[in-house]
Amino acid sequence: MKIIKTLIIGASGMLGSDLCKVLPDSVKLTHRDLDITDREQVIESIGRIDPDLVINAAAYTNVDGCEDNPELAFQVNGFGPGYIAEACSTIGAKLVHFSTDYVFDGSKKEYVESDIPNPINVYGHSKLLGEKKIIENMDDYRIVRISWLFGIHGENFVETMLRLSREMDTVKVVHNQFGKPTYTMDLATKIKEIIELDPGIYHITNDGVCSWCEFASSIIDNVIPCTSEEFPRKAKRPKYSVLINNKTEPMRHWKEALKVYLKERNA
Numbered sequence: 001m002k003i004i005k006t007l008i009i010g011a012s013g014m015l016g017s018d019l020c021k022v023l024p025d026s027v028k029l030t031h032r033d034l035d036i037t038d039r040e041q042v043i044e045s046i047g048r049i050d051p052d053l054v055i056n057a058a059a060y061t062n063v064d065g066c067e068d069n070p071e072l073a074f075q076v077n078g079f080g081p082g083y084i085a086e087a088c089s090t091i092g093a094k095l096v097h098f099s100t101d102y103v104f105d106g107s108k109k110e111y112v113e114s115d116i117p118n119p120i121n122v123y124g125h126s127k128l129l130g131e132k133k134i135i136e137n138m139d140d141y142r143i144v145r146i147s148w149l150f151g152i153h154g155e156n157f158v159e160t161m162l163r164l165s166r167e168m169d170t171v172k173v174v175h176n177q178f179g180k181p182t183y184t185m186d187l188a189t190k191i192k193e194i195i196e197l198d199p200g201i202y203h204i205t206n207d208g209v210c211s212w213c214e215f216a217s218s219i220i221d222n223v224i225p226c227t228s229e230e231f232p233r234k235a236k237r238p239k240y241s242v243l244i245n246n247k248t249e250p251m252r253h254w255k256e257a258l259k260v261y262l263k264e265r266n267a
């Protein structure tokens with residue numbers, strides 16, 4: 001493979017950390033090194049580093065927090081990626097950027113890349129703005145929509161379930177919201193294939209669909225099903241946010257990935 005200079009932004013996040021493991025020779029910038037909401041800083045840093053490829057894993061990912069802080073959400077998830085795209089376009093770099101299943105409203109069961117987004121929460125709106133800003137500002141992008149992430153380097157659903165299971169006799173988990181859990185290490189490993197894809201939007205997740213309750217039951221033993229109506233959250237969640245991946249080789253089933261994750265976290 002041709003040697004390329006890669007820059008990873010959001011390098012200390014859950015996905016960013018696994019990307020750093022897979023691409024150890026990259027230049028890595030954390031939030032402390034670069035604030036993507038600062039347009040001048042973004043353009044100066046990317047211009048100075050002059051990479052061939054930028055991978056942006058930085059985002060404001062607290063879905064309920066976005067409802068309370070919409071301005072921050074739009075700055076980080078919407079305008080920030082636009083500044084990165086502007087900088088990439090100026091120096092002729094490729095961009096890989098991560099978006100979300102939450103750009104869809106869940107009124108359809110399954111979503112392909114050409115389906116029209118219609119977010120139902122601030123996080124989804126802000127991530128959709130990020131997609132639009134990238135497309136406006138450059139041509140050589142890959143926007144990768146992903147869902148329900150779990151990985152070693154971040155607080156995630158698997159860890160929440162393990163903690164709640166220790167703290168409580170039974171754990172109520174929503175059984176009427178469906179999606180595709182995805183292991184960050186599998187996505188990170190897939191990056192070498194993603195880089196070679198034609199510019200465009202891609203849906204990439206682990207294989208297999210489940211409800212949060214089914215996902216939880218694969219992790220702990222004391223799960224009790226409940227409805228999303230019984231478990232209100234600040235941000236509305238789509239009922240179905242199943243991303244269909246027809247454009248790349250499918251990844252392994254989430255249950256296999258979960259086994260590997262559980263082994264890794266206990267190692």
Ligand SMILES: NC(=O)c1ccc[n+]([C@@H]2O[C@H](COP(=O)([O-])OP(=O)(O)OC[C@H]3O[C@@H](n4cnc5c(N)ncnc54)[C@H](OP(=O)(O)O)[C@@H]3O)[C@@H](O)[C@H]2O)c1
Binds near residue numbers: 010011012057127146
């Ligand atoms: N987690 C999921 O289930 C999920 C689902 C679908 C899509 N995604 C997308 O996948 C990508 C990776 O998600 P993740 O779960 O790995 O996120 P994460 O663990 O929350 O990491 C995000 C990183 O972005 C950094 N960051 C936040 N604001 C920033 C700013 N203004 N400038 C620079 N860096 C900033 C954070 O740093 P600090 O913590 O220091 O602020 C953190 O290191 C994101 O684009 C996310 O929207 C995630």
